[in-house]
Amino acid sequence: MPGFAGISALLQPELTRYWSALDAPPPEVASAVLALTDVQNVLVGLAVLAVAALCVRRRTEPMEALAAVWLTVLAVNPNFAYQYVVWALPFLLLAGRLREAAAIQALLLAPAALLYSHADKGGWAYWALAELAWLGIVALWAAALLRVTGWRGRPLAGPSTSRR
Numbered sequence: 001m002p003g004f005a006g007i008s009a010l011l012q013p014e015l016t017r018y019w020s021a022l023d024a025p026p027p028e029v030a031s032a033v034l035a036l037t038d039v040q041n042v043l044v045g046l047a048v049l050a051v052a053a054l055c056v057r058r059r060t061e062p063m064e065a066l067a068a069v070w071l072t073v074l075a076v077n078p079n080f081a082y083q084y085v086v087w088a089l090p091f092l093l094l095a096g097r098l099r100e101a102a103a104i105q106a107l108l109l110a111p112a113a114l115l116y117s118h119a120d121k122g123g124w125a126y127w128a129l130a131e132l133a134w135l136g137i138v139a140l141w142a143a144a145l146l147r148v149t150g151w152r153g154r155p156l157a158g159p160s161t162s163r164r
Contacts, residue, residue: 005130006080017123
């Protein structure tokens with residue numbers, strides 16, 4: 001569903017405010033949000049395939065690659081949903097990414113509490129916290145991609161053949 005957080009919430013904040021209060025009829029979904037929702041699976045699928053291909057090219061450890069793929073799902077999906085986080089966290093934990101798993105949970109604690117309690121009747125606190133949480137997830141995703149590429153301020157090269 002559009003509007004929990006992410007790009008759809010940036011494009012139409014009143015959707016986010018609706019979900020946090022559920023005290024009025026739902027607003028009409030904007031055409032831009034509907035268009036993104038129509039191509040959501042394609043966007044996420046292409047992003048996941050690109051990250052998977054990068055992980056194969058860079059010979060990334062399997063669990064690290066799965067963590068990067070799941071962070072891709074969370075970051076790229078225009079319609080962020082909390083249920084995707086439940087699927088992503090085990091892979092982050094298996095990859096040894098305890099800080100990232102804890103950071104995601106910490107980032108989502110306040111907006112999830114507001115969403116599920118419907119305590120934020122105006123919806124602006126939920127919207128701000130949910131968007132900050134999503135931006136935090138995007139930052140974790142970017143860090144994961146930097147780890148996969150091995151980028152340290154130099155141009156990317158193919159997989160290293162030398163052993164140090």
